[in-house]
Amino acid sequence: MAPRLSVVRRDPRAGGRGAAGRDAGSGSTAGSLRRPRRRGRTGERAIGVALFLCAAVSVLTTVGIVVVLAGEAASFFREVSPIVFFTGTEWTPLFVPKRFGVLPLLAGSVLVAAGAALVALPVGLASAIYLSEYAPGRVRSVVKPALEVLAGIPTVVYGYFALTFVTPVLRMVWPQTNIFNAASASLVVGVMIIPLVSSLSEDALSAVPRTLREGAYALGATKFEVATRTVVPAALSGVLASFILAISRAIGETMIVAIAAGATPNLTLNPLESVQTMTAYIAQISMGEAPHGSIEYETIFAVGLTLFALTLLMNVLSNAVMRRYREVYE
Amino acid sequence: MRRAEGRGPRFRPRIQRRRAYGVAFAAACLGATLVGVIALAALLVDVWQDGAGTLSWSFITSYPSRIAARAGILPALVGSLWVLVLTAVISFPIGVGTAIWLEEYAPESRLKRLVQVNIANLAGVPSIVYGILGLALFVRALALGRSVISGALTLTLLILPVIIIASQEAIRAVPNSIRSGAYALGATRWQTVRGQVLPLALPGILTGTILALSRAVGEAAPLLLVGAVAFVPFVPERLTDSFTVLPIQIFNWISRPQPAFHARAAAASLVLLAVLLTLNGVAIALRNRYTKKL
Numbered sequence: 035m036a037p038r039l040s041v042v043r044r045d046p047r048a049g050g051r052g053a054a055g056r057d058a059g060s061g062s063t064a065g066s067l068r069r070p071r072r073r074g075r076t077g078e079r080a081i082g083v084a085l086f087l088c089a090a091v092s093v094l095t096t097v098g099i100v101v102v103l104a105g106e107a108a109s110f111f112r113e114v115s116p117i118v119f120f121t122g123t124e125w126t127p128l129f130v131p132k133r134f135g136v137l138p139l140l141a142g143s144v145l146v147a148a149g150a151a152l153v154a155l156p157v158g159l160a161s162a163i164y165l166s167e168y169a170p171g172r173v174r175s176v177v178k179p180a181l182e183v184l185a186g187i188p189t190v191v192y193g194y195f196a197l198t199f200v201t202p203v204l205r206m207v208w209p210q211t212n213i214f215n216a217a218s219a220s221l222v223v224g225v226m227i228i229p230l231v232s233s234l235s236e237d238a239l240s241a242v243p244r245t246l247r248e249g250a251y252a253l254g255a256t257k258f259e260v261a262t263r264t265v266v267p268a269a270l271s272g273v274l275a276s277f278i279l280a281i282s283r284a285i286g287e288t289m290i291v292a293i294a295a296g297a298t299p300n301l302t303l304n305p306l307e308s309v310q311t312m313t314a315y316i317a318q319i320s321m322g323e324a325p326h327g328s329i330e331y332e333t334i335f336a337v338g339l340t341l342f343a344l345t346l347l348m349n350v351l352s353n354a355v356m357r358r359y360r361e362v363y364e
Numbered sequence: 365m366r367r368a369e370g371r372g373p374r375f376r377p378r379i380q381r382r383r384a385y386g387v388a389f390a391a392a393c394l395g396a397t398l399v400g401v402i403a404l405a406a407l408l409v410d411v412w413q414d415g416a417g418t419l420s421w422s423f424i425t426s427y428p429s430r431i432a433a434r435a436g437i438l439p440a441l442v443g444s445l446w447v448l449v450l451t452a453v454i455s456f457p458i459g460v461g462t463a464i465w466l467e468e469y470a471p472e473s474r475l476k477r478l479v480q481v482n483i484a485n486l487a488g489v490p491s492i493v494y495g496i497l498g499l500a501l502f503v504r505a506l507a508l509g510r511s512v513i514s515g516a517l518t519l520t521l522l523i524l525p526v527i528i529i530a531s532q533e534a535i536r537a538v539p540n541s542i543r544s545g546a547y548a549l550g551a552t553r554w555q556t557v558r559g560q561v562l563p564l565a566l567p568g569i570l571t572g573t574i575l576a577l578s579r580a581v582g583e584a585a586p587l588l589l590v591g592a593v594a595f596v597p598f599v600p601e602r603l604t605d606s607f608t609v610l611p612i613q614i615f616n617w618i619s620r621p622q623p624a625f626h627a628r629a630a631a632a633s634l635v636l637l638a639v640l641l642t643l644n645g646v647a648i649a650l651r652n653r654y655t656k657k658l
Contacts, residue, residue: 081554085469088461089479092528095521096482099493102500160396168390169397177397184404186575186640188582190611191411191633194618198626199410225403232400254377258386279488286490288585289611293618313492313585320495320589326504334589338496342489349488 103342106335113329119336125299125315127333128322134333136340138299142216142309143341146291147284149220149305150227154284155277157224158231159266162273165232166239167261185229193293196222201294208306214296217305222294223287227280234279238272239265275356282348286341288313312341411637415630423631427597428613432624437632439596440613443512444581444639446600447609450516451523451580456573458520459527463569466528467535468557487525494522495589503590510591513603518590519583523576530572534565567650574647578640584611610636 111119114134122135161181165174201218205211242265250264266273296308297318310318316334324330426436462483470476498518508514538561546556562569587609595616596608610632617629 078552078554082465082469085461085465088458089465089470091458091521092462092483092486092524093479095486095497095524098501099489099497102497103493106500157396157399160393161400164390164393164397168393177401180401180404183644184400186578186582186644187404187407188584188611188633188636188640190582190584190614190618191407191637194614194626194629194633195407195410197618198414198630199406225400228400228403232397256379256382256386258389259382262389282488286492288490288492288588289615292585293615313490316492316496317585317588320499320591334496334499338493342493345488345490345493346485349485352488353484 099342103335103339106332107339110329110332110336113332114336123301125310127330132329134336136312136337138301139310139312139315139337140340141301141303142291142295142299143285143311143313145216145303145305145309146220146223146287146295146311147281149217150224150284151277151281153221153224154227154231154280158228158276158280159235159273161228161232162235162239163261163266166236167257167265181229181232184225185233187226189226189287189289190293192222192226193290196290196294204306211306212296212308214294214298214308215306216295216309219291219293219295220305223284223290226287226290227283230283231276231280234276235269235273238269238276241272242268271355271358275352278348278352278355282345282352285311285348286313286345288317292317312337316341411630411633413630414627415632415634418627418631419634423628424635428595432622432628435617435625435628437610437613437635439599440608440610440632441635442599443592443596443607444609444611444636446512446607447516447519447587448577448581450512450603451519452573452577454516455520455524455527455576459524459573459576460531460569462524462528463531463535464557464562467532468553468561483525483528487529490585491522491583492585492589494518495586497521498586498590509604510593510606511604512600512607514590515587515592515607515609518586519580522583522586523580526576526579527573530576531565531569534568534572535561537568538564567653571647571651574643574650578643578647581609581639581643582611582636584609584615587612588615610639 119134119136121137122133123137124133124135125138126133161177165177169177196218200221201211201213201215204215204218205213211217246264246268247260250260255264291311292314295311295314297310297314298308299310299315300307302309316337319330319334322330324334423436424441425438426434427438428440429435462479466476466480470479495518498514498521502508502514502517503510508517542560542564543556546560551559591606592608592612593606596606598605600607614629614632614636617625617632620626
């Protein structure tokens with residue numbers, strides 16, 4: 035084995051001396067083995083480079099996002115001071131007088147995401163506990179695919195559901211509800227992120243070592259106590275990471291809020307009123323053919339940068355929480 | 365120990381009460397689990413009731429119209445298929461290439477970690493931000509205009525992280541002994557990857573790719589920015605033609621006040637769900653075949 039390996043290793047050097055020297059230096063079998071290998075060596079390197087270029091695409095995507103958002107936002111901030119942008123309470127870029135205070139949009143996003151979290155976090159965690167600790171095999175085999183389907187429903191279809199089903203129900207209960215309202219969008223965004231919370235939390239709960247559960251049972255704990263006082267605390271960082279990720283997803287959701295929450299930038303805490311989120315504003319402007327270079331066009335990038343920064347922050351936070359969890363059990 | 369006994373209250377197991385808590389909690393968890401299932405059922409029933417009556421062959425083969433009764437989805441359906449095929453063709457090699465580089469080629473280095481962290485973060489970027497990138501990069505800077513190819517490129521960037529992560533998992537699942545065996549027989553790295561690792565990982569890679577593509581087919585937000593317009597009275601024939609897709613068409617019809625258009629939106633949603641169901645069916649079939657082989 036060892037001598038053959040050394041032949042293989044000597045090959046490229048032999049190749050450097052030229053084809054004639056190579057053929058003279060070895061038997062016919064070795065020569066026929068060697069030739070494709072020499073051609074392969076340049077090919078190998080080319081393949082390595084090509085694969086690296088593929089990987090570079092995703093890095094360039096990030097660079098592209100940052101450059102595009104920051105570049106256009108910079109020219110926006112030359113006309114509107116960042117202080118006005120982040121503290122102003124009126125957002126009317128399409129009317130006279132134009133006002134560029136992003137707070138109403140930010141509040142809209144936060145209101146919708148908070149409502150969605152109110153629905154999805156408890157429901158998602160409880161279903162994760164059920165699936166991980168209680169569910170018999172047959173129930174799991176029905177519920178898990180159903181949740182997967184739920185995760186695959188396009189968001190426009192969710193939006194349709196919000197507008198034509200959830201909103202009428204809300205209006206039956208609270209007649210003063212606006213046709214476009216934050217509550218309906220919140221509820222449906224909440225439903226949309228349930229699968230995310232439940233599947234990630236379930237992963238975290240299932241990863242808790244069996245020995246911890248058995249220890250708790252040995253001390254006389256009931257199944258309920260094992261689940262709530264041993265398993266959930268042990269998986270807490272994984273569960274929290276899934277919560278943060280889900281809220282970040284809710285903030286970034288566009289179509290449901292564009293369809294169901296309306297297009298009125300509105301600094302309010304009343305979920306029965308119409309609000310506009312950052313995402314819905316970007317969608318609205320992009321449909322309206324804002325001329326390139328105009329201040330309306332640039333608002334897309336300023337709002338987009340705010341949205342990107344916010345969600346990136348939450349994703350990084352979620353990853354950091356998750357990493358802490360990994361250190362405990364691996 | 366003795367002090368604790370003297371000070372603390374006598375231990376009362378109260379096992380009945382604790383069991384009762386447990387039963388109530390289990391019931392609550394079951395109820396929460398059913399919330400998702402019931403919401404899914406309500407959504408499907410709602411869309412079916414509103415849309416099934418409108419569904420017909422002429423609905424699928426007609427062009428959009430200002431008159432609800434005549435409006436159809438042909439350009440949107442063809443546009444969605446265009447975008448699906450183009451996105452698949454562009455994203456598959458890049459995504460799999462990245463996964464191979466990360467799993468088989470890249471040495472443990474800062475660069476590899478950077479790429480890996482970057483991909484994880486890209487997966488969490490809201491889809492509309494990809495739309496902004498597509499608008500600035502493909503539509504404006506590369507002057508591709510509001511075209512099919514701009515849309516496909518934008519969706520490619522959107523789903524690349526999903527494809528990469530799924531492919532990495534599939535490649536990682538290939539046992540190391542296979543690689544060692546190939547190397548021992550004198551295969552080069554690429555020969556090992558192409559001849560041994562990829563064939564074994566392919567079902568997993570394809571499943572992940574198809575699921576990512578079904579996400580791309582359902583996306584509307586990034587394409588709004590790239591400029592898919594809802595009223596396209598023709599079927600796109602070239603890469604630079606303007607286009608629309610099913611989700612955009614649905615969004616446009618929902619946004620109109622007339623209920624007749626809402627019915628069209630529901631019917632188009634049914635068609636979209638059927639397309640997604642087909643894609644997912646293929647993915648599940650692949651997954652099952654794969655599990656049988658192992």
